[in-house]
Structures are given as structure tokens and as C-alpha cells.
Amino acid sequence: MSSTSPQDQLKDALAATGYVADDTLAMALHLAVTLGRPLLLEGPAGVGKTEIARALAEVRQARLIRLQCYEGLDASHAIYEWNYQRQLLAIRAEGAREESLFGDRFLLKRPLLEAISQDTPPVLLIDEIDRADEEFEAYLLEVLSEFQITIPEIGTVTAKARPLVILTANGTRDLSDALRRRCLYTYVDYPDRDTELAILARRGPQIEARLARQIVGVVQALRCEDLEKKPGIAEMLDWAAALAGLGINDLTEDRAALQATLVCLLKTAADRDAAPPEVLDRIIGKVA
Numbered sequence: 001m002s003s004t005s006p007q008d009q010l011k012d013a014l015a016a017t018g019y020v021a022d023d024t025l026a027m028a029l030h031l032a033v034t035l036g037r038p039l040l041l042e043g044p045a046g047v048g049k050t051e052i053a054r055a056l057a058e059v060r061q062a063r064l065i066r067l068q069c070y071e072g073l074d075a076s077h078a079i080y081e082w083n084y085q086r087q088l089l090a091i092r093a094e095g096a097r098e099e100s101l102f103g104d105r106f107l108l109k110r111p112l113l114e115a116i117s118q119d120t121p122p123v124l125l126i127d128e129i130d131r132a133d134e135e136f137e138a139y140l141l142e143v144l145s146e147f148q149i150t151i152p153e154i155g156t157v158t159a160k161a162r163p164l165v166i167l168t169a170n171g172t173r174d175l176s177d178a179l180r181r182r183c184l185y186t187y188v189d190y191p192d193r194d195t196e197l198a199i200l201a202r203r204g205p206q207i208e209a210r211l212a213r214q215i216v217g218v219v220q221a222l223r224c225e226d227l228e229k230k231p232g233i234a235e236m237l238d239w240a241a242a243l244a245g246l247g248i249n250d251l252t253e254d255r256a257a258l259q260a261t262l263v264c265l266l267k268t269a270a271d272r273d274a275a276p277p278e279v280l281d282r283i284i285g286k287v288a
């Protein structure tokens, strides 16, 4: 059956780039595109939030501009900075006067300014916004409502083509109501079984269906355990690659293989302790 709704078309186009989106996510992306609103994606680490922006840019054949947020991120790293070295050189070499020192030639565009300076709409990924300070978030709100940036020495730069903005957050801190109001919102959770099997089929090594079911079954069961860092999709893919590389094709026949390859899935000492052999045996027993 062919799918015709625009959100289904988007879903298919994303799948063609290797990204498996569920209906909720496909609809949220479709609405963000048609309404021209930023989309805030919240959810645990490793569920494919960052990857969505890459896939969407590929589908739209748009440039992906990424701003990775961190504590202390400020305007000079997010918006623009004057190239002081070049300015100094210009003064020494050409005896440049002050007025000529604040032109495009000396402007270092950082992601936000870069994103609003494009002729065709790029995808602007503001990644892990919850790591930046609240002050930066407030500034970002201004940019997201006006799509313009004022540079005192030059004037106001207004976007010729509005970027499609994707924001991601891992829940490190709560975001302001104002930011949430400005955005469309989707919570991206760990995928369900079938979606994760589809991701493994697209992104993982060539493996038998039985082993694929076991891998996804174990990873999904581990996520239900009380772990500090639940394995994400990247961990699942790493593990599949490890098992394939070791030539293992049935976990129930080779229980030691699971224990030995846990390095791919559990990333803290406490989590290793939380998954002793008895727990792993119980999990393997269920997915067999």
C-alpha cells in the first residue's frame, strides 16, 4: 500500500536516509516544517534526537548548522566574534582605520548568525539546550522569535530564509516556559521493539533475524532494569556489530558471549554490578 499523507511521505523520505521515525515524530517534523516553528525534542540520551536533524537536513537537501550547547556558552561562540588578529594585522599592514575594521571581512560567524545568513533555509540544530545557561536561553528566545541579530557595529541582520530549527534537550535542567511556548514539542523515548528492529536492520550489520530479535530483546529488557545509564540505540548497534564480528549467531547457545560483550552496553561500574550473571540469565531466558 502506498502512503500518501505528507507526514507519511516524510517518514518514507527519512527512512530512505536510514532514519526510522515513528508516526508521532514524523507528524511533529511535518508540522514544524509547514508551520515554520522550532521543534523541541526532549528525551533520554541515545534515542536519536541529534540524528533527526541530520536526517531532516538530508531529506530537505538543506545545510545542517549545529550549535552544541554547554555551560558557559556565550555570544562569541554562538553568534559572532570579531577576528581581532585579522583586525590587528590590517591595522599594521594597511594602516586600516577603525570604520573599516568592522566589516564582513573581520566577522567570524558562529552558528546562529550563520543560520540566518543563508540564501536557502538551513536546518539549525541547537543541540542539548539544557546544558546552556538560562541567560543564553533567554537570548535564544529573542533570536527564535525575530530571526534577526543586531551587531552594534554593522546593524541588524534579518534572516533571508528562515532556518528550520530543531532543539534537543536531555533533561539536565528544566527549560523555561517561554521557550517551550515558542516551540512545538515531542518527547522522544526509547523505541519500541519493532522500531528498534527496523533501526538494527537499517543501521546494523547483516545478521540473522533470530539474533536481531535476541539483541533487541536483551537491550529492551536491560532498559527496564534499574540502571544509571540505560543503553541507547548507539549502544545497541555497537553491540550488534561486536557480536557479528565475533561470529556469534545465537545468544542462548553462547551465554558467555553476553557477559563478555557487556562492555558495549553498560557504561558505569554500578551498572555492571546491577547486571550480574543471574540477571543476564533471566533476561536471555526471556528472549530465547
Ligand SMILES: Nc1ncnc2c1ncn2[C@@H]1O[C@H](COP(=O)(O)OP(=O)(O)O)[C@@H](O)[C@H]1O
Binding pocket: 018, 019, 020, 021, 044, 045, 046, 047, 048, 049, 050, 051, 052, 168, 199, 202, 203, 232, 233, 234
Ligand atoms: N530512529 C533512528 N533511526 C536510525 N538510527 C538511529 C535512530 N535513532 C538513533 N539512531 C542511531 O543512534 C545513534 C545515536 O543517536 P543520537 O542522535 O546521537 O541520540 P541522542 O541525540 O538522542 O542522544 C545515531 O548516530 C544513529 O546511528
Ligand SMILES: [Mg+2]
Binding pocket: 046, 049, 050, 051, 127, 168
Ligand atoms: Mg544528541
